[in-house]
Amino acid sequence: MSSPSPAIQIENLSYAYGRAEAVHDLTLTVQPGRCYGLFGRNGAGKTTTMKCLLHLLRPQRGQVRMFGLDPARHEVEVKRRLAYVPDQVAFYPWMSVRETLDYLASFRAHWNRKTEQELLDRFQLDPAQRTGSLSRGQRTQVALIAAVCPETELLVLDEPTSGLDPIVRREFIETVIGAYQEGNPGQRTILVSTHLITEFEGLIDQFTIIDHGVAVLSLDSDQARERYQKIRARFAQSPPELDLRAALRVRRNGRELELIANGGGAELLERLRQHNPEMLSTESLTLEEIFVATLKS
Amino acid sequence: MILQINFKSGMPIYLQVVDQIKVAAASGALRPGEVLPSIRPLAEELRVNRNTIAKAYSELESLGVIETLPGRGCFLKENHTALRKEVRRKLLTVEIDQAIVQAHHLQVRRDEFLALIHERMDALDRKRRTHEHHQEDDQS
Numbered sequence: 001m002s003s004p005s006p007a008i009q010i011e012n013l014s015y016a017y018g019r020a021e022a023v024h025d026l027t028l029t030v031q032p033g034r035c036y037g038l039f040g041r042n043g044a045g046k047t048t049t050m051k052c053l054l055h056l057l058r059p060q061r062g063q064v065r066m067f068g069l070d071p072a073r074h075e076v077e078v079k080r081r082l083a084y085v086p087d088q089v090a091f092y093p094w095m096s097v098r099e100t101l102d103y104l105a106s107f108r109a110h111w112n113r114k115t116e117q118e119l120l121d122r123f124q125l126d127p128a129q130r131t132g133s134l135s136r137g138q139r140t141q142v143a144l145i146a147a148v149c150p151e152t153e154l155l156v157l158d159e160p161t162s163g164l165d166p167i168v169r170r171e172f173i174e175t176v177i178g179a180y181q182e183g184n185p186g187q188r189t190i191l192v193s194t195h196l197i198t199e200f201e202g203l204i205d206q207f208t209i210i211d212h213g214v215a216v217l218s219l220d221s222d223q224a225r226e227r228y229q230k231i232r233a234r235f236a237q238s239p240p241e242l243d244l245r246a247a248l249r250v251r252r253n254g255r256e257l258e259l260i261a262n263g264g265g266a267e268l269l270e271r272l273r274q275h276n277p278e279m280l281s282t283e284s285l286t287l288e289e290i291f292v293a294t295l296k297s
Numbered sequence: 298m299i300l301q302i303n304f305k306s307g308m309p310i311y312l313q314v315v316d317q318i319k320v321a322a323a324s325g326a327l328r329p330g331e332v333l334p335s336i337r338p339l340a341e342e343l344r345v346n347r348n349t350i351a352k353a354y355s356e357l358e359s360l361g362v363i364e365t366l367p368g369r370g371c372f373l374k375e376n377h378t379a380l381r382k383e384v385r386r387k388l389l390t391v392e393i394d395q396a397i398v399q400a401h402h403l404q405v406r407r408d409e410f411l412a413l414i415h416e417r418m419d420a421l422d423r424k425r426r427t428h429e430h431h432q433e434d435d436q437s
Contacts, residue, residue, distance in 0.1 A: 033348065170344070173344055177340050177344065178337050178340070178341045178347075181340070181346070181347035181348070182347060185347060185351060199344070201304055202304075202310060202343060202344050202345030202346060202349070203344065203345065203346050204346075205346055205348070205349070222309040225305075273401075276402075276404065278402065278403070280398075280402050284304070284307035285305075286304045287304070
């Protein structure tokens with residue numbers, strides 16, 4: 001079914017636990033086929049937002065739409081079209097991996113057995129092993145298999161790789177790119193919340209940084225890396241007095257200057273160049289550096 | 298041909314892939330008729346979005362650098378010589394511009410800079426000739 005509606009649409013969402021507001025007036029849209037990152041520190045409101053999308057929590061203000069539908073009124077339809085990997089994976093511990101996957105498959109109209117076998121092999125999981133005796137990484141791998149095999153149009157990942165070792169994290173991301181995205185190229189949408197940004201850098205094509213429940217920055221990843229630049233300059237004598245208000249951050253160390261620019265990098269470079277620096281260099285910030293720069297300023 | 302993405306270059310990822318494949322084609326790392334890695338394994342290996350690689354490949358196809366043969370994969374086109382020279386020059390321009398900017402910072406004047414280029418070209422020529430002599434000696 002091809003529908004022009006966004007995969008996810010959040011408008012002015014607010015949610016509070018008692019008097020503690022977890023999400024405040026959040027608005028974002030995820031178009032079909034995009035990989036969208038929701039970045040925030042622990043407790044920033046990422047999981048609360050995700051729970052509102054999945055109808056595990058009911059928005060107190062604003063609204064969410066999944067594929068153009070209200071998840072409260074069309075819960076079954078919405079859940080049929082998405083898969084979810086939570087931050088803490090829990091299965092019935094007495095069930096084997098095989099039984100767990102069969103059990104989860106029984107809720108799905110469609111299940112790709114070939115992909116399931118490929119991923120079991122790739123992760124070297126023993127189908128006969130009880131899930132209660134799996135490591136944390138292995139439990140996440142089983143949850144990922146269960147999320148990929150139904151071949152849904154939306155994959156929601158909540159802090160999927162925190163607490164996992166680097167090898168498991170790499171495999172996780174390769175699986176999302178390979179097994180999940182390959183299925184219906186251009187139509188598979190991903191929403192991932194994480195504070196481990198570096199490893200998702202190449203996958204994410206759009207993101208929102210939230211802090212204390214508020215969206216502080218929403219950008220396309222390529223645009224973000226073009227806009228945020230680190231400029232370094234070294235002068236023969238102590239740096240001249242310059243108007244550097246356009247810079248997000250300025251660090252001085254003896255004859256050296258380091259600036260973080262949020263747009264306007266070219267003008268800052270030109271201004272520095274006029275004072276004949278001995279050395280002048282510039283590089284883009286990675287998404288993680290942008291995250292840090294945004295939350296520290 | 299091994300590709301490498303640099304998130305600090307400020308260049309869109311798909312363009313980095315496009316440029317690197319052009320470089321590979323121009324330098325001979327990728328030869329006409331040779332098959333390119335298919336989209337999925339390349340995306341997995343670089344750990345970038347599958348759609349980014351797909352976008353890069355369709356860009357390369359519209360530029361006439363590669364062609365897709367259904368069921369067989371993507372290949373470097375046999376006749377891309379016209380592009381080759383233009384691409385080579387463009388690639389060199391980037392490097393030269395960087396050197397010029399650096400020269401400016403280091404207060405090396407225009408004539409000094411040009412003289413230095415000649416000097417380096419001569420030096421590298423000499424080095425290559427000596428190297429070739431050694432190879433001939435080895436063979437004889």
